[in-house]
Amino acid sequence: MFCYCCGSLNFKANSVLWKELIDEWRIADFEVDYINKQQGLQCAGCNSNLRSIALAFSIMKCFRYSGLFKDFVKEKQIKDLKILEINEAGSLTQFLSCLPKHTLSQYPDVDMMSMKFKDESYDLVLHSDVLEHVLHPVRGLSECRRILKPNGVCALRFQLL
Secondary structure (H helix, E strand, O other), X not given: OOOOOOOOOOEXXXXXXXXXXXXXXXXXXXXXXXXXXXXXXEEOOOXXXXXXXHHHHHHHHHOOOOOOHHHHOOOHHHHOOOEEEEOOXXXXXXXXXXXXXXXXXXXXXXXXXXXXXXXXXXXXXXEEOOHHHOOOHHHHHHHHHHXXXXXXXEEXXXXXX
């Protein structure tokens, strides 16, 4: 296994769930293992967890790029993209922040159900751990679609628990 963000082969495992929470939420052992792996297994090089690594991989696939995310953001075609990141997308912000047309908007500055951006203004809309907190998630996704340029990409990661 290697990190699609930085290329490191070294990972560290951290437990993100604690006994009291596991007991209170009645989380099964297999779910504890899954969540600890998904959220707690981190690249030792860039601190990306599996969720961020998977999101980076998916974004690169959408733009037909094979390689590392740290190199992806240096490509001329990517530097020309207008990107909206709604809340920090885990560890990906450290890579995206070098892009000249990258905008990071955080709650409450941006209301995902009524965004103040022009129609068809972004090539990539990226959000992380936002949709599950939106009162009307379909409306939030509709807003993402509205502000995407034709053939634009909406990439998201959300909490399953």
